[in-house]
Amino acid sequence: MKKYKVYDLYEGKDVVGYADTLNEVKRLAREWFRDTDGECCMVYAELNPKTKKYRFSQYKPVKF
Secondary structure, three states, rough: OOOOEEEEEOOOOEEEEEEEOHOOOOOHHHHHHHHHHOOEEEEEEEOOOOOOEEEEEHEEEEEO
């Protein structure tokens, strides 16, 4: 499993993709930003290693 899950919260909770590093998170966010003409709200959630679930309740904004 990848360490991060990337979302767009602009009009719901769309899953953009998964990444192993923060650089990959930023790359995914930049591509999505470009594809949506900036109409997006990019955040990411980290994988909880114990439960193997992503901690959406502790999401963080993507700074790209």
